[in-house]
Amino acid sequence: MTSTRPAEDVGASAPSAAPALDDGAALLQAPLWQRLVPVGAAMVVVCLADVLSGRDTYLASLMSVVPPLAALMLYPLEVVVTSSIGMLLMVLLTRYDGLGDLESHRLFQGTLIAYAALTLAAVLISHFRIVRTRHLVAVRTVAEAAQLALLPPPEPRVGRVRLAARYVSAADLAQIGGDLYAVLETPFGVRALIGDVRGKGLSAVRTASLVLGAYREAAYDERELTGVAERLERSVARHAASGEFTTALLVQFREPDTIELVHCGHVPPLLVRRVGDAVTLDPPDPWVPLGLAQLAMGGPRSWTAGFTAGDLLLLCTDGVIEARGADGSFYPLADRAPALLRAADGDLDAGLAALYADLTRHAGGPLRDDAALLLLAWDGEPTA
Structure with missing residues (x-):
């Protein structure tokens, strides 16, 4: 016996032995391509919607969804890169649609300024999100170590x-x-x-x-x-x-x-x-x-x-x-x-x-x- x-x-x-991660921590460890899928899909959808709606309909400003979405999925540098790509696509779509008067040009300039502000905010949100997630992972890891010491398996x-x-x-x-x-x-x-x-x-x-x-x-x-x-x-x-x-x-x-x-x-x-x-x-x-x-x-x-x-x-x-x-x-x-x-x-x-x-x-x-x-x-x- x-x-x-x-x-x-x-x-x-x-x-x-490995810490039990929450959704935010698990997302940080996901491969880059998985984190890029939602952002890339948003870019594709906006481009298709603008092109299919014809030159008379201006939908390029919808590209502004890219920075907030990137802030939830990506690291700060990745947010900058993807948001820059989104801005480039917005400019190309604007040229495709054409801007025939001064008021349209001013509207486009305002859209660019708003997009840049959104990008800056997204970078800050991404930074603080990652700092908080890493802190939570550290707290959980300490709690697990305490359990191993206090209550062995x-x-x-x-x-x-x-x-x-x-x-x-x-x-x-x-x-x-x-x-x-x-x-x-x-x-x-x-x-x-x-x-x-x-x-x-x-x-x-x-x-x-x-x-x-x-x-x-x-x-x-x-x-x-x-x-x-x-x-x-x-x-x-x-x-x-x-x-x-x-x-x-x-x-x-x-x-x-x-x-x-x-x-x-x-x-x-x-x-x-x-x-x-x-x-x-x-x-x-x-x-x-x-x-x-x-x-x-x-x-x-x-x-x-x-x-x-x-x-x-x-x-x-x-x-x-x-x-x-x-x-x-x-x-x-x-x-x-x-x-x-x-x-x-x-x-x-x-x-x-x-x-x-x-x-x-x-x-x-x-x-x-x-x-x-x-x-x-x-x-x-x-x-x-």
Whole structure:
């Protein structure tokens, strides 16, 4: 049996090594001929329209669409070159149409001045567009590097547990946010954590890193899963900003067929059994989120549930169950997830991809909140 090294853990899925570019950045990397096609097509259309309309119709001034279009597609020097070609074509079309009086000559001179002004504005727009796009690419690259450091890409197996994960940040340009998860192989068995920091942005990322760091220490030191939760509580209370809290759910896999759970104000997990109905594992004695222990009596308590080979355990954050459809309804995770996950026939990545695709269809596009999904199963064939 192959297992990952105990010293390694699994966090949220990371982006690929290459930065995920937006449309503007992708356009900058496109070949020159692709970027020239729209501008060249505009020139051809104006020329054909002017020639086909006859000498009595003056359409050469429509060539003024070239500089603005070039500003959206090309680099500044390329804007100058293409706009110059457009001006030359406009002059040739004007000669073709003929200018019979002084008023027409003045109109043409005014058109040339306006065209030159448009060209200058287009060069400036192109320059600032490229500067902004490069800045956004740099920001996104830094965010991806931060995710690789904070939440390493998941391995398909940790000990005897198989897993698949998906994470989406709602923050603009960010690849990370306040949701977190990790899976560790410890001396006490495989342990998993999923959490959701209150808030978004850099503050949420800081708290998420605090919780993950504390978990990666406590999971190896504490024999009891409740002890891990207590260590996390102390860390959040000691270091997090006043008023901040983190919902969390901890899971320990006990071979051969049991899981132990500790609930700290988080979304209950969904157990999709190989045989029978799926069930939401609501805690018999829920505890408060991490950082709010002063509001509760006693400490966190654990409970157990059966978990056999072939069963699937789905952990998620509230960004999943609170995703609203066009009619305002929340995503019905317990109703939709079992069939989608079972249809994947044991392929955890495919099952999670199908579930996430269904979630975004329900939401009608990208999610408005951070969302994390973690799917776990025993590594082994189900017994008859």
